[in-house]
Each structure stands twice: as structure tokens, then as C-alpha cells.
Amino acid sequence: MSLFFPLHQVIILLPLASKCLIIGLAVLFAASLVYRRRLHAHSAMSRKRDYLLQSVASLHASDFRLMHYVQDIYLSRQVDRVVRETLRELAAATNRSLLGVCIVGPPLQGKTRLAWEAMRAELADWTVVRWPHVCYRALAPFDFSSGIERRFVLWLDDVYEFAHPDEANAILDFIRLCSIHDVHLIVIATCQDGELQRQAEHYLDSLLGRLKTVILPPMDQCEQRELLYSFSEQGDAVYGDEVDGAPGLLVLRIKCMRERYLHLPCEARYVLQALKLLHSAHIYLYSDTQVKTIVQYVFGCQYANWSDIYAVLEQEHFIVRRTGDRDAGDIIEPVANSYIGDDVIMDFPARQVPLTYYWIQLKNSFKQHADIKGLNYLGLAFATCPQENPLHNLFQAEACYRNALQLCSKRSMPYYWANIQGNLGDVFQAQAAMFAGVEGRFLVQRAITAYHDALTVYSPTGSPIAWAKTLSRLGRLSQAQARVMKGDESYCLLGNALQTYEETMVVYTREHTPIDWAMTLNDMGLTLHSQAQLREGFICYQLLQQALSTYQDALMVYIDNHAFRYRAQIQRNLGNILCDQAKLAIGEEQSSLLDRALAAYQDALTY
Incomplete structure (x- = not known):
């Protein structure tokens, strides 16, 4: 007789209690499968809702701030050819050090339309990720595990609108994950020039440094006449004074x-x-x-x-x-x-009254109605406001953050709480730069405390970019503290900064985050240089040599890269190291080091 029985016969022979247990486990297993499938479907729907995730060919212009889109009316300019050729090269590229393009120019020049037409022409079969602003909930996470489209276009129209730590860090995390999972990503961004461009560079420098900047100039007289003629052919009554060098005025x-x-x-x-x-x-x-x-x-x-x-x-x-x-x-x-904007709403604010005058009322309104995100964003606006009396603006920013922290807790909104703590640390650091002596050191300590509080939430696995950026801030604070100390105490603080920068290398790698990696090497080089200035003889020489090697590694990132201002900064630092090495040398070696320093300074001036 066989020692094995079919499963159903075994179940028949079992006691009633055992049968009920097996049936119950089977039901639970089936329910878990159904739940997992529904959860996966819900997650996919959430991602599609948040990020759009459609093929470029199926997109509608109204979803991309082109409400007045007229397909037959478009004036192609020289810049269009540059953008399209760049996208074509990026689509075929295997070396992905350059990520995309950023179209920069004055308002109403047609930056969004240019980006849209170029994307439709060159990347029609790619999938668009339109990065959203979200009010009071977290974005649905991307699942890179399996079955995901391997070619994405990340659309960042008016990229300065994402120049906030929470949104900027989320975007940089997404780009890093695309690199880790070998997803071919092309970024198409637009940005208004001037102060808004500087704001974008402050928070998204490691992204913008990997984009080819394309300047969109105002239209000339010939182009204006051609555009007016196109509108008249469509039966629209238009006048020359409606263009004035900017097609958006007419469109x-x-x-x-x-x-x-x-x-x-x-x-x-x-x-x-x-x-x-x-x-x-x-x-x-x-x-x-x-x-x-x-x-x-x-x-x-x-x-x-x-x-x-x-x-x-x-x-x-x-x-x-x-x-x-x-x-x-x-x-x-x-x-x-x-x-x-001012071109349409001309009666508010009143003449000679800046809009910032109403920010205090805005702050009180947000506080009264428990608008945490409003307080956080207004704090950032105060902290970066270019108006007069910067210290007053920093105090207002601090008040916004403190009010926001009273409305949210680490337990209820951990990531947002940590984000506000980081912003508060930035304010304390900016305030410390305006005070000397005991008060300045006290503010530095408050900034350190705020950053450490943020790090109780951030982690290299859960929020890698925010974690690494916060550590970098702590490293720079240690450098700042070392500058006002002397001797071994200063040397020890510089050692702490160096250790902090080395920790960030868990996240910052040359392959996946090249500009952050290179700028961290630059910070490490500065720290080693400062340590060398506190030592003499062979130890000084060793530290200078380490700093030199660090800068040379960082420069390798910027070969065939468009982050020129970073390269210039590192070349200047490299020149300073070579000059200090020359002080320790004699004869031909000294002359050679000075020649290399001069070449580094000249290279910096070319960017």
C-alpha cells in the first residue's frame, strides 16, 4: 500500500477542528492575495494620478499649462533646433552624465511651448513623469522592482516652483533611483531668468548642473511679423503692440x-x-x-x-x-x-507698497487656520527674500517655522516635522553669520540641534537625499566653528567635518549623484586644506597632497559636463593648494607647482 495519500483524502481523515483550521487558513491566504492585488492596483492608480505617467504621444496640451494652445500657430526659432538636437542625442546616449535641458528666459517668451513641441517631436514614444505639487499628503512612491517603463521624461515646467527642500529632495531622490535601477531618464525643465533662476539653483543645483542650459532670447521684429501673420491667417484680429518682443503677450x-x-x-x-x-x-x-x-x-x-x-x-x-x-x-x-501677475493685476498691491508687506497678515492667517504647509513655505519665502532688512526677514522666517512646529509633531507628521527642523536650522545658521562672539556661537549651536533633530527622522534608506544634505550642513557648520577656534580645538572640529562628509558618501556616489559627490569632495578638500594650515612639515605636506587628490577626483565629474561654475570653484581651490605646496618646495619643483597653480586659476577664469 502506498505511504502517500491525496491531499483531499488526508483532510477527510482529520478531526473536525483541524478541518476548520485548514479551511480558515486557506481563506486567509486567498484574502491576502486579493488584498495584495488590490493594493498593487491602488498603488499604480495613485502613481498615475500623482505623476500622470502617459506616453508623450497621448498627452493633451491643457495638462501642461498650454490652455491657449493652437496647434497650427507656432513660430520655430533657432533655439528650437538646439533643444531638439539635444533631446535626440540624449535619447540615443549611453553616457548619461548630461540629464536633459533647461530652457531659460524672460517671462512670456514661449519656454513651455518650445519644450512641449520639442518633446512631442523627439520623444513621442517615451513616458512622461509630470512632477506634481501636493497639498497635504505624501506622493505615491515609485515601485522600480519590476514591469516599469524604462524610458521616462521628467517634466519640470517653471522649475523654480519646486525650489523647496521637501519637493527638491523628493525629485533628487527620484533621479537617483532612476540611475540605480537603470531607467533611462531625460529631464525637460523651464525657468524664468533672474531671481527665480537663482532660487532654483539654490535648492536644485545638483540637478540643474546636469542640464544643458538653453537661453531663449526675445523675438526680433521679423519673427514678430511672422507670428502676427499666422494669427491673422486664423482669422484673429491682432495688433503689433500686443507682441512687444514676447509671444506670450499675444498668445x-x-x-x-x-x-x-x-x-x-x-x-x-x-x-x-x-x-x-x-x-x-x-x-x-x-x-x-x-x-x-x-x-x-x-x-x-x-x-x-x-x-x-x-x-x-x-x-x-x-x-x-x-x-x-x-x-x-x-x-x-x-x-x-x-x-x-503685475501685467494683469495692476491695482494690488497699492503703489509703493511691496507684496511682502502683506506677508505678516498671511502668516497670521496661516497660524490661525493651522496651515502647516503654508507656514513652512512662507518661512522659506522670508528666509530667501532679497528685500531690505534681512535680519528682520530671518526672524519672521523663524516665527513661521516655530508656529508650524506647534501644529505638527514628530509622531503625526514625521517627515514634514523633520523638514521644518532642517529649515529652522538653515535660519539659525544664516542668523549666526550676522552675529559675532557668544551670540553667534549660540545660534550655531541651535542650528546644530535643529539638524540633529531632523536626522532622528531622516535615514540613508528612507530619505537618502534629505539625510545626506542635512549631514553636509552639519559638516559646514563644523568648518565654520573651526574658523573661530585655534590650535587643536580647530583641528578636531575640522576632523569632525571630514568624518561627516565621508558619511554622506553612502548616498552620494559618482555614478548616481555625480555633482553632489563632486561638491562633497570639494568640501573635503577645503577641510583638508584648513587642517594643513594648522600643521607643519611632513604632516602639512601629506594633508595638502590629500586635498590635491580630492580636488582632482572631483574635477573628473565635470569633463564633458555643463556644470561650469562648479568646475571653476574647484579649479580655484586647486590653485590655492598648489600655491601652498609651492611654499614647501624649492627650485624647479617650486616653479613647476606655481606654473600649475597659474594654469588652474586661468582655467577657472574661462568659466
Whole structure:
């Protein structure tokens, strides 16, 4: 007789209790499979909702801030050829040190349309990741494990809008993961020049350093006439003064929208003024709840029929409403940022009154209505405000962050709590630079405490870029402390900074985060150089040699790379090292080192 029985016969022979247990386990196993499938489907839907994730060929212009898109009217310029050729090369490239393009120029020059047409022409079968602003919830995580599209276009229109630590770190994490999982990624960004470009470079320098910058100049007279002719062929009555070197003035009908604005009901104008105020404070996603709060608190207006007001603004093509988060309400999105700018809204603020004057009221409104994200973003606006009295702005930024921390806890919102702690540390560090002596050292210590608090949440696996950036800040603070100390105490602080930079190399690698890796090597070189200046003889020579080797490794990243300003900075530091080495040498060796230093300085001047 066989020693083995079919499974169903074995189950029949078991006691009733055992049968029930087996059936229960089978039901639980089946339920877990169904749950996992539904969870996977929900995760996929969440990713598609957050990031769009559609093929370029199937996209609609209205999803990319091209509400007035007319397919048959487009003036191709010399810059178009440059952008398209670059995208074509990137699509075929195996060396991915260059990630994409960033189109930079004045407002209303057609940067978004140029990027859109180039993407449609060269990357039609790629999948777009349109990075979103999210109100009060976390973005759905990307699953790189299996079955994911291997060719992505990351779309960052008006990249300065993502120049906040939380959003910037999330974008940089995504780019790093794409590199780790061998996903071919091309980044297409646009940015307004001037102060907004500098803001973007402050938070997204390691990304922008890997993009080819393409300058979009104003239209010349010949191009303006050609554009006017295209519109007249479509039957549109247009006039030459509607262009004035910027095609957006004509396409968006700025002159017409300015007149429409003046004829809007008072209540509708207050809504647009609230959007303008929020935009000035570096807030670029407007929830229905937030807009109502600002109109009521800042402008002192109480309305009952908000839907009627929004309907008027939609009918006049100023805004569109989109479904948003359950807690924050619908999203109020301007059809174009220019419609909430000075070209259209000319009666707010009053003459000689800067928009920053209303930021205090904005802060009080956010505090009263427990708007944590509003307080955090307003704090960043105060901290980076180029206006007069920077110390006052830093104190206001500190107040915003402290109010935000009173409204959220490490347990309830850990990542956001850590982000605010990091921002608070930045403010303390900026304040410390304005004070000397005991007060300055006290502020440095407060900054260190804030960064350490943030590191209780950040980790190299859960939030790698935020973790590494916070460690880098701690390293620079140790360097700053060392500068005001002497002797062995200064040397020890520099050693702490060096150790901190070495820790960040867990995340920063030449392969996946080349610019962050190179800039960390630059910081290490500066630290080694400072240590060398505190020692003599052979130890000094060894430290200088280590610093020299560190700078040379960093320079390897910028060969055939477009991060010219970083290369210039490292070349200057390299020249300083060679000069100090020359002081320890004699004869031909000294002469050779000085020649190399001169060559390094000259190379820095070419960028």
C-alpha cells in the first residue's frame, strides 16, 4: 500500500477542528492575495494620478499649462533646433552624465511651448513623469522592482516652483533611483531668468548642473511679423503692440485679460489678488480652502456663494478648478501665472507698497487656520527674500517655522516635522553669520540641534537625499566653528567635518549623484586644506597632497559636463593648494607647482 495519500483524502481523515483550521487558513491566504492585488492596483492608480505617467504621444496640451494652445500657430526659432538636437542625442546616449535641458528666459517668451513641441517631436514614444505639487499628503512612491517603463521624461515646467527642500529632495531622490535601477531618464525643465533662476539653483543645483542650459532670447521684429501673420491667417484680429518682443503677450492676450480683470466683480478680483499674494510667497498650489481663508482674513471679505465667484472666473478664463484632496478641497489653478501677475493685476498691491508687506497678515492667517504647509513655505519665502532688512526677514522666517512646529509633531507628521527642523536650522545658521562672539556661537549651536533633530527622522534608506544634505550642513557648520577656534580645538572640529562628509558618501556616489559627490569632495578638500594650515612639515605636506587628490577626483565629474561654475570653484581651490605646496618646495619643483597653480586659476577664469 502506498505511504502517500491525496491531499483531499488526508483532510477527510482529520478531526473536525483541524478541518476548520485548514479551511480558515486557506481563506486567509486567498484574502491576502486579493488584498495584495488590490493594493498593487491602488498603488499604480495613485502613481498615475500623482505623476500622470502617459506616453508623450497621448498627452493633451491643457495638462501642461498650454490652455491657449493652437496647434497650427507656432513660430520655430533657432533655439528650437538646439533643444531638439539635444533631446535626440540624449535619447540615443549611453553616457548619461548630461540629464536633459533647461530652457531659460524672460517671462512670456514661449519656454513651455518650445519644450512641449520639442518633446512631442523627439520623444513621442517615451513616458512622461509630470512632477506634481501636493497639498497635504505624501506622493505615491515609485515601485522600480519590476514591469516599469524604462524610458521616462521628467517634466519640470517653471522649475523654480519646486525650489523647496521637501519637493527638491523628493525629485533628487527620484533621479537617483532612476540611475540605480537603470531607467533611462531625460529631464525637460523651464525657468524664468533672474531671481527665480537663482532660487532654483539654490535648492536644485545638483540637478540643474546636469542640464544643458538653453537661453531663449526675445523675438526680433521679423519673427514678430511672422507670428502676427499666422494669427491673422486664423482669422484673429491682432495688433503689433500686443507682441512687444514676447509671444506670450499675444498668445495669452494679456492686454485683453487686463481689461477683463477690471470689469470683474469685486469678489472675483479679491480671489485673483489672493492667488497673487500666495504666489509671491513661493506657494504655487492653491487649495479652495486656502484661497477662501486668505480672502476672508487678509481682505476682510465674507462670501456665501463661492461657487458663483469661481464660475465667473472660469467663464472669463482666469482659472480652472480641479479635484483635489478631501481635506483641502478643490485646487484653484490659474490658466496662466501671468494672469495673477503685475501685467494683469495692476491695482494690488497699492503703489509703493511691496507684496511682502502683506506677508505678516498671511502668516497670521496661516497660524490661525493651522496651515502647516503654508507656514513652512512662507518661512522659506522670508528666509530667501532679497528685500531690505534681512535680519528682520530671518526672524519672521523663524516665527513661521516655530508656529508650524506647534501644529505638527514628530509622531503625526514625521517627515514634514523633520523638514521644518532642517529649515529652522538653515535660519539659525544664516542668523549666526550676522552675529559675532557668544551670540553667534549660540545660534550655531541651535542650528546644530535643529539638524540633529531632523536626522532622528531622516535615514540613508528612507530619505537618502534629505539625510545626506542635512549631514553636509552639519559638516559646514563644523568648518565654520573651526574658523573661530585655534590650535587643536580647530583641528578636531575640522576632523569632525571630514568624518561627516565621508558619511554622506553612502548616498552620494559618482555614478548616481555625480555633482553632489563632486561638491562633497570639494568640501573635503577645503577641510583638508584648513587642517594643513594648522600643521607643519611632513604632516602639512601629506594633508595638502590629500586635498590635491580630492580636488582632482572631483574635477573628473565635470569633463564633458555643463556644470561650469562648479568646475571653476574647484579649479580655484586647486590653485590655492598648489600655491601652498609651492611654499614647501624649492627650485624647479617650486616653479613647476606655481606654473600649475597659474594654469588652474586661468582655467577657472574661462568659466
